[in-house]
Amino acid sequence: MDDTPKLHRADPTPSGSGEISESEPGPEKAAAATQEAAEAARTDVPVSATGPSSPATQAKFKIDVLLKATGDAPIMKKKKWAVDPTKKIGWVIEFIRKYIKAEPSESLFLYVNQSFAPAPDIDIGTVYDCFGSDGKLVLHYCRTQAWG
Numbered sequence: 001m002d003d004t005p006k007l008h009r010a011d012p013t014p015s016g017s018g019e020i021s022e023s024e025p026g027p028e029k030a031a032a033a034t035q036e037a038a039e040a041a042r043t044d045v046p047v048s049a050t051g052p053s054s055p056a057t058q059a060k061f062k063i064d065v066l067l068k069a070t071g072d073a074p075i076m077k078k079k080k081w082a083v084d085p086t087k088k089i090g091w092v093i094e095f096i097r098k099y100i101k102a103e104p105s106e107s108l109f110l111y112v113n114q115s116f117a118p119a120p121d122i123d124i125g126t127v128y129d130c131f132g133s134d135g136k137l138v139l140h141y142c143r144t145q146a147w148g
Contacts, residue, residue, distance in 0.1 A: 063128045063137055070142040074100045085125030089118045096141050111140045115147050
């Protein structure tokens with residue numbers, strides 16, 4: 001038997017605990033760590049915006065969305081809304097339709113950065129990650145096509 005100490009790898013979990021493992025991780029543990037890292041990379045909530053990455057903190061995280069009327073669209077009395085990052089752009093469009101009491105036959109356009117219309121199936125969190133500034137996401141809505 002060899003009594004010399006052996007070096008062991010740090011725990012590869014995405015939590016970054018840095019604990020030293022007693023033995024080499026098996027293929028099952030490495031596969032689980034890879035899957036956890038992939039799931040963490042797919043989340044729509046930026047870690048820097050939530051602070052500690054505990055599930056309770058991420059559950060409370062909301063994105064401030066500022067809705068601005070453009071053109072002939074009616075102005076909303078309340079313009080700033082806290083929206084769950086997993087909600088879709090289509091949900092925001094339907095919310096605005098109900099709030100301004102738009103007819104089902106009326107068109108409603110939603111724009112980011114006064115330039116393009118995001119697809120209805122994109123998460124608010126994804127749009128915020130790309131185009132949010134000063135801790136909020138500014139969306140412009142109108143009844144007629146304004147930009148793009």
